[in-house]
Amino acid sequence: MTVETTMEPVEEANREETPELLGPWALMWSKFRRHRVAYVSLWITGFIYFMAAFGDFLAPVQIDETNRRGIFVPPQGIHLFKEDVDGTRTFQLHAKALKMQVDKATMRRSYVERPDKVIPLGFFVRGYDYRILGLIPTNIHFFGPTDPKDTVYFLGSDRLGRDILSRIIVGTRVSMSIGLVGVAVSLVIGVALGGLSGYYGGWVDTLIQRLIEFLRSIPTIPLWMGLAAAIPLSWPPLHTYFIVTIIVSMIGWTSLAREVRGKFLSMRNEDFIVAARLDGLSDWEVIRKHMVPSFSSHIIASLTLAVPLMILAETSLSFLGIGLQPPIVSWGTLLKEAQNIRTIIEAPWLLIAPGTTIIIAVLALNFLGDGLRDAADPHAH
Amino acid sequence: MLGFLYRRLLYMVPTVFMISVVTFVIIQLPPGDYLDTLAAELNDAGGLDEGTMETLREQYGLGQPMYVQYLKWITRILFYGDFGISFEKNLPVNDLIWDRLGWTFAISLLTLSFIWLTAVPIGIYSAVRKYSFGDYVATFVGFVGLAVPNFLLALVMMYVAFKYFGQSVGGLVSPHLIGQPWTAEKYLDLLAHIWMPIVVVGTSGAAALIRIMRANLLDELYRPYVVTARAKGMSEFQLLLRYPVRVALNPFISTIGWILPTLVSGEIIVAVVMNLPTTGPLLLRALLVQDMYLAGSLIFLVSILTVFGTLISDLLLAWIDPRIRYQ
Numbered sequence: 262m263t264v265e266t267t268m269e270p271v272e273e274a275n276r277e278e279t280p281e282l283l284g285p286w287a288l289m290w291s292k293f294r295r296h297r298v299a300y301v302s303l304w305i306t307g308f309i310y311f312m313a314a315f316g317d318f319l320a321p322v323q324i325d326e327t328n329r330r331g332i333f334v335p336p337q338g339i340h341l342f343k344e345d346v347d348g349t350r351t352f353q354l355h356a357k358a359l360k361m362q363v364d365k366a367t368m369r370r371s372y373v374e375r376p377d378k379v380i381p382l383g384f385f386v387r388g389y390d391y392r393i394l395g396l397i398p399t400n401i402h403f404f405g406p407t408d409p410k411d412t413v414y415f416l417g418s419d420r421l422g423r424d425i426l427s428r429i430i431v432g433t434r435v436s437m438s439i440g441l442v443g444v445a446v447s448l449v450i451g452v453a454l455g456g457l458s459g460y461y462g463g464w465v466d467t468l469i470q471r472l473i474e475f476l477r478s479i480p481t482i483p484l485w486m487g488l489a490a491a492i493p494l495s496w497p498p499l500h501t502y503f504i505v506t507i508i509v510s511m512i513g514w515t516s517l518a519r520e521v522r523g524k525f526l527s528m529r530n531e532d533f534i535v536a537a538r539l540d541g542l543s544d545w546e547v548i549r550k551h552m553v554p555s556f557s558s559h560i561i562a563s564l565t566l567a568v569p570l571m572i573l574a575e576t577s578l579s580f581l582g583i584g585l586q587p588p589i590v591s592w593g594t595l596l597k598e599a600q601n602i603r604t605i606i607e608a609p610w611l612l613i614a615p616g617t618t619i620i621i622a623v624l625a626l627n628f629l630g631d632g633l634r635d636a637a638d639p640h641a642h
Numbered sequence: 643m644l645g646f647l648y649r650r651l652l653y654m655v656p657t658v659f660m661i662s663v664v665t666f667v668i669i670q671l672p673p674g675d676y677l678d679t680l681a682a683e684l685n686d687a688g689g690l691d692e693g694t695m696e697t698l699r700e701q702y703g704l705g706q707p708m709y710v711q712y713l714k715w716i717t718r719i720l721f722y723g724d725f726g727i728s729f730e731k732n733l734p735v736n737d738l739i740w741d742r743l744g745w746t747f748a749i750s751l752l753t754l755s756f757i758w759l760t761a762v763p764i765g766i767y768s769a770v771r772k773y774s775f776g777d778y779v780a781t782f783v784g785f786v787g788l789a790v791p792n793f794l795l796a797l798v799m800m801y802v803a804f805k806y807f808g809q810s811v812g813g814l815v816s817p818h819l820i821g822q823p824w825t826a827e828k829y830l831d832l833l834a835h836i837w838m839p840i841v842v843v844g845t846s847g848a849a850a851l852i853r854i855m856r857a858n859l860l861d862e863l864y865r866p867y868v869v870t871a872r873a874k875g876m877s878e879f880q881l882l883l884r885y886p887v888r889v890a891l892n893p894f895i896s897t898i899g900w901i902l903p904t905l906v907s908g909e910i911i912v913a914v915v916m917n918l919p920t921t922g923p924l925l926l927r928a929l930l931v932q933d934m935y936l937a938g939s940l941i942f943l944v945s946i947l948t949v950f951g952t953l954i955s956d957l958l959l960a961w962i963d964p965r966i967r968y969q
Contacts, residue, residue, distance in 0.1 A: 475657050477900055478952055479945040482907035483925060484664065487941050490929035491671035573791045577911055580793055581926060596794070600915075605801050612801070616794050623789040 292636040299632020305625040313433040317391035320427035321405030328422030333608045336417040354382040356413045383407040417610035435591035439575045440568040443510035451517030459525025473515045489583045509574045513567040524556040558637035565630035569623040661945045669938035726935035745920040750905045753844040765855025787849030792908045796842045796915040843908040862886035898955040
């Protein structure tokens with residue numbers, strides 16, 4: 262609420278002269294906006310989560326639609342102008358229609374453009390049926406061929422002729438939500454254990470610190486591999502998804518718990534905490550009303566930095582074939598298609614397209630977290 | 643110092659115990675016990691007589707409560723160094739793992755030196771020439787290095803090496819040298835191959851350390867003692883190395899506590915992609931066919947060795963740095 266009430270006079274007046282009018286969150290926001298890279302990253306992250314929520318709307322092709330005549334199609338470009346027979350050029354978004362040719366000697370497929378046909382493209386075209394957010398049935402898609410019978414592979418296709426672009430877009434939902442759910446789990450564990458550790462100290466502290474040290478001193482990948490490999494292949498996808506999320510969130514909470522503990526330790530003897538305790542507030546109330554608000558901005562920044570770690574963890578496990586399993590589509594399972602060098606040489610887009618997506622997402626989240634952390638730090642300059 | 647050593651060793655006991663429990667749980671996780679699988683395997687090949695079954699059942703304590711099984715398992719490891727049998731390969735686990743563990747740790751330690759050799763100078767440069775072109779490049783590379791998953795980098799490098807340099811990819815030596823005695827040619831060939839996993843595994847760690855080094859050094863560079871030293875007419879380079887860098891290095895050295903586990907983790911996943919003769923592919927394979935004694939032993943040993951590595955580095959650090967008190 263303080264944001265709305267205090268922002269307006271500040272916008273009008275000179276910001277430097279009346280800084281005391283800004284609440285802590287508004288201060289943080291104004292600092293954050295000056296960090297340009299982080300600000301751009303906020304938009305990119307927002308867009309990626311938009312992609313996760315409205316994947317079917319953005320995806321031109323159904324993700325499990327296979328096409329025997331479209332195996333390993335290279336990425337098709339979007340062209341702006343169509344040239345007629347007499348040489349006049351008219352504006353028409355289109356892609357070139359492709360024809361498959363098989364070299365009999367080497368048994369290699371190649372695709373050549375068909376001179377006689379183009380595939381017109383458009384916005385808000387009709388395609389496969391789906392439900393927006395799982396609620397409203399429709400068949401409108403953001404971008405794609407105007408004739409639903411045509412298929413264009415903007416980022417190429419895989420060994421079954423499935424559209425990579427659509428799979429990346431729809432896979433966003435699983436990959437990004439694993440990050441969020443994992444972070445939520447580690448938030449609960451981390452704040453609870455870190456808080457206990459820092460607030461009470463003594464043997465509770467020692468015990469929890471030993472546990473954290475243990476978890477940090479062993480290499481995580483082999484441990485996760487062992488745990489993830491125990492997931493039976495016959496389990497429904499939702500179960501697997503849930504277990505993988507929990508396994509992945511086991512990394513996040515240790516660093517968070519350490520930070521929370523540090524904050525608690527330094528704050529435990531601050532005057533305002535002592536005052537609150539002398540006022541007769543219970544431990545829980547002191548923590549909830551006075552301690553948590555004073556470091557929540559820090560926690561948010563650390564959480565943002567934990568999301569990319571979890572995304573990378575999920576990707577690695579799924580890539581090895583022991584995390585999420587097809588038919589679940591995630592960025593990790595997409596990269597699994599590009600596991601050996603022969604496939605990559607035949608179809609580099611299988612590696613490049615999902616790989617780039619992951620790097621962009623992780624970079625954006627890292628920059629965002631960095632920006633938030635700088636903005637949340639009152640001593641930073 | 644001795645007291646410090648004892649205390650550190652004592653602290654390790656619960657850690658090692660916890661590792662063994664977690665490993666045992668992992669071994670027990672897949673449905674069915676070890677003998678069921680073994681019996682099923684051997685039934686195809688003519689069957690297993692009751693006597694052998696009974697002996698094995700007794701040895702592993704199968705059918706008895708969990709803690710008895712655990713005790714039998716850990717006793718065999720502690721007193722006989724017996725990690726059980728890999729039933730996929732029908733060999734004692736001991737025969738399969740030590741070579742591979744050796745390579746894993748050799749590569750991890752080489753990677754550690756690579757990281758320090760690159761991160762320290764780049765970090766110093768980045769801090770001293772703050773906001774220069776080189777600093778921006780280092781920062782950018784640092785961020786990208788943190789964002790690219792290890793296995794993805796491995797795939798990209800293999801692709802580039804194969805496509806543009808025609809180098810044979812995968813493995814630690816060229817295919818025609820596998821199984822040959824160690825000659826000068828084989829050593830050279832090993833060097834030509836081993837740099838790639840080292841660079842791949844090391845990139846994210848180096849990226850993180852460059853940022854730590856830069857931040858630490860920036861904290862020190864504008865301190866009064868630096869100004870004083872400069873005012874006394876000390877040469878800039880000497881000044882830099884003698885005071886601020888030395889101070890900035892300390893938190894840096896203590897990063898070894900978390901960096902060794904991440905390197906071992908990274909090595910395992912990169913080894914799978916690059917098909918190196920290390921723990922990674924063996925562990926993955928064992929897990930996929932649920933050869934649990936092999937997989938469990940690998941997880942157990944990799945974790946224990948990592949903890950020991952961290953301990954050794956801690957002791958070295960305490961020995962080198964006089965400011966660490968042996969409390």
